[in-house]
Amino acid sequence: NAGVTQTPKFRILKIGQSMTLQCTQDMNHNYMYWYRQDPGMGLKLIYYSVGAGITDKGEVPNGYNVSRSTTEDFPLRLELAAPSQTSVYFCASTASGYEQYFGPGTRLTVT
Amino acid sequence: RKEVEQDPGPFNVPEGATVAFNCTYSNSASQSFFWYRQDCRKEPKLLMSVYSSGNEDGRFTAQLNRASQYISLLIRDSKLSDSATYLCVANTGNQFYFGTGTSLTVIP
Numbered sequence: 001n002a003g004v005t006q007t008p009k010f011r012i013l014k015i016g017q018s019m020t021l022q023c024t025q026d027m028n029h030n031y032m033y034w035y036r037q038d039p040g041m042g043l044k045l046i047y048y049s050v051g052a053g054i055t056d057k058g059e060v061p062n063g064y065n066v067s068r069s070t071t072e073d074f075p076l077r078l079e080l081a082a083p084s085q086t087s088v089y090f091c092a093s094t095a096s097g098y099e100q101y102f103g104p105g106t107r108l109t110v111t
Numbered sequence: 112r113k114e115v116e117q118d119p120g121p122f123n124v125p126e127g128a129t130v131a132f133n134c135t136y137s138n139s140a141s142q143s144f145f146w147y148r149q150d151c152r153k154e155p156k157l158l159m160s161v162y163s164s165g166n167e168d169g170r171f172t173a174q175l176n177r178a179s180q181y182i183s184l185l186i187r188d189s190k191l192s193d194s195a196t197y198l199c200v201a202n203t204g205n206q207f208y209f210g211t212g213t214s215l216t217v218i219p
Binding site for chain 1: 198
């Protein structure tokens with residue numbers, strides 16, 4: 001039981017490049033979330049999903065896209081990367097209102 | 112107004128001390144509450160859920176006051192290993208709202 005896994009762990013992007021952050025969970029959780037955490041700040045919700053085929057915007061969705069074709073996977077797409085997207089990205093899953101389980105994070109730098 | 116607010120600290124306490132963190136939430140419809148611990152450059156991990164009746168787990172005690180909309184965490188007999196950032200979380204509907212975290216350093 002791996003829990004929540006994220007790839008890659010680190011990435012450096014040039015301005016204007018695109019990439020996909022991968023997130024997979026093996027706990028059969030319906031709810032999945034993407035957060036970003038800037039230095040010294042709390043977690044801000046980017047997008048979330050309540051089940052396969054259903055996604056919704058969080059507090060800071062601009063510049064990102066998501067899809068949820070399966071229960072297990074919830075990839076986050078960055079189009080046209082900007083320096084403001086330099087952050088640590090965490091994926092999490094939960095079984096509806098219970099504790100969230102987090103992946104180890106992806107540290108992204110855009111230069 | 113932020114959904115969840117907490118004193119960022121930092122709290123610097125000697126080993127063996129008792130320390131308390133408080134947190135307030137703005138949405139009275141929030142359903143469940145949690146304290147998470149986050150070590151430097153790591154993912155948040157659940158410390159404990161918070162119930163109206165109060166709950167205790169070893170040296171940690173959490174309390175919820177729905178009338179005043181605040182949550183507290185008490186750590187007794189602090190250990191060096193307790194040094195971390197503590198995040199207060201409120202669940203409202205399908206979303207979880209995180210405070211910015213309170214930094215704790217336990218000093219030998």
